[in-house]
Amino acid sequence: MxxxxxxxLEAERDAWAPxxxxxxxxxERLERPVAGAHGRSGRDLMGHLLTWQVLSLDVARELxxxxxxxxxERADADWEARGGDVVNAEAxxxxxxxxxxxxxxxxxxxxxxxxxxxxxxxxxxxxxNADQQRFFYEETTEHYEDHRADLAAILAAAGTxxxxxxxxxxxxxxxxTSLPRRRPAWWASPxxxxxxxxxxxxxxHGRSGRxxxxx
Numbered sequence: 001m002x003x004x005x006x007x008x009l010e011a012e013r014d015a016w017a018p019x020x021x022x023x024x025x026x027x028e029r030l031e032r033p034v035a036g037a038h039g040r041s042g043r044d045l046m047g048h049l050l051t052w053q054v055l056s057l058d059v060a061r062e063l064x065x066x067x068x069x070x071x072x073e074r075a076d077a078d079w080e081a082r083g084g085d086v087v088n089a090e091a092x093x094x095x096x097x098x099x100x101x102x103x104x105x106x107x108x109x110x111x112x113x114x115x116x117x118x119x120x121x122x123x124x125x126x127x128x129n130a131d132q133q134r135f136f137y138e139e140t141t142e143h144y145e146d147h148r149a150d151l152a153a154i155l156a157a158a159g160t161x162x163x164x165x166x167x168x169x170x171x172x173x174x175x176x177t178s179l180p181r182r183r184p185a186w187w188a189s190p191x192x193x194x195x196x197x198x199x200x201x202x203x204x205h206g207r208s209g210r211x212x213x214x215x
Contacts (some may be wrong), residue, residue: 005127008137009115016111017143019151021160022046023108029158036153036187045150046107047095052139053110060117060133072135100144114140142157 002008022030022042030042037045058071079087095103118126118136126132155161 001125001130002133002137005118005123008127008133009118012141012144013115015141018148019045019049019144021034021155022151023104024160025154025158030100032157034150034154034157036157037150040150040154042154042158043100043103044092044096045147045154046103047092048097049143049147050095050103050106050110051091052090052143053114054106056136056139057110057114057117060114060126061122063121063132064117067125069132072132111140 002011008037022045025042029214033039033041033044040048055071055075062069062071063145
């Protein structure tokens with residue numbers, strides 16, 4: 001458990017840095033499915049990670065103005081009701097339907113905006129709240145680690161190992177106010193949102209092409 005926000009955000013930034021190499025791939029490379037990543041393309045991996053980053057950003061926005069996050073509660077309920085395979089398949093379909101340029105833009109934006117928002121959320125509502133801290137950790141740092149093997153396979157197939165170093169700390173705190181974003185059509189309803197496992201056993205990772213019922 002983290003005791004200060006800087007340590008949490010530094011750890012998240014370090015874990016995220018290798019995935020930024022996906023932004024350097026050509027459109028053709030991003031669209032190509034990779035057997036070593038369970039048939040997932042670079043574009044698919046970008047969209048999958050974005051799904052839960054966007055959820056985290058919504059939760060952070062809500063906690064910035066109150067003690068309760070409706071998005072968090074809705075995520076729990078939907079994952080329980082429909083299961084991870086359905087949730088993730090719908091999210092993947094939505095990201096595949098978007099223009100690749102939009103996926104690239106969101107991929108470059110959301111992680112930094114999330115960090116920015118977490119710097120203005122009162123620590124009592126996330127860092128010092130064990131359930132909420134666990135939620136943000138599992139949706140970001142832990143989730144990234146879950147997909148390191150997929151990333152490595154995608155980059156290897158593209159003939160690159162990627163950039164694994166992160167930017168200086170002074171450059172990682174992006175503004176909490178950013179450009180408008182378009183949510184998927186399904187986002188307003190309790191649909192493709194992942195249960196953050198608060199108070200529940202960790203979901204097992206089955207490396208069978210979907211990776212852990214959240215991919």
